[in-house]
Amino acid sequence: MTSQPNPEPHKGFGDLGERPWKAAGLPAHPGADPAAYGRSWETLANALSGFLDALAESVPGRETVEALAADLTTWSDKLKPLASPERDRVFGRRTDLHGRGQSMSPKLVVIRSDRDSVEGTVHFGSYFLGGNGAVHGGAIPLIFDEILGRLANSADRPPSRTAYLHTDFRSITPIGPDLSIRAWFVSEEGRKRILRATIHHGDTLCAEAEGLFVALRPGQP
């Protein structure tokens, strides 16, 4: 089956992760409930990403490095006793926020989505630098897996996992500017979903990817 973009917007792109709990008859977990933190978690995630970029760019003196390490250790010690099972966590589970409230991958800003495609922007900060102003070659599949994985599992589809993710690096992906990112379904047959994605800087194709996502059987982790 070849899917054509549906002009009707839908809310399926962001809802990955809630359904397994719903299907099991469990209450929504705090991480899936936007009301639990309001905008404060978004502010935290932005601050964390901003911090990582600032750290990556800076050349601090030794005193600053020692003070920063001490501050970070203080915060780790405060957070460790609050560790919770995966399904109760907030980090990466705020699918109502651009970037899911996490800092592991760059923030994906969705501009338009429908059942079979999604378009948006992505911006790689200095934290994702490989060298010479180019994004690290491992960070690019990371954002492809993010956009393809979320689209593959969107709407009413049962959860799937990435079986393969093939990335072609067509030209450097620059650190700094907002880049256009697009993903779409190529086919959906049985348990197998094939999707493709591109990243452009203006008219320049930076990278493209194809992923196979295989729907999980009941009980499959």
Ligand SMILES: CCCCCCCCCCCCCC(=O)SCCNC(=O)CCNC(=O)[C@H](O)C(C)(C)COP(=O)(O)OP(=O)(O)OC[C@H]1O[C@@H](n2cnc3c(N)ncnc32)[C@H](O)[C@@H]1OP(=O)(O)O
């Ligand atoms: C609130 C919470 C929010 C959370 C938000 C999170 C958002 C995160 C967004 C990011 C999310 C990102 C998501 C992630 O990153 S998921 C993490 C990365 N992926 C994994 O860890 C997956 C590991 N692998 C597996 O679990 C299994 O191998 C899977 C499940 C994939 C398939 O094993 P399974 O035993 O179930 O199936 P099967 O082996 O019978 O295969 C079935 C069919 O598929 C074909 N096939 C399989 N593999 C390949 C291959 N490599 N090339 C070509 N074909 C392949 C195979 O030939 C067969 O075809 P056919 O013979 O039927 O024609």
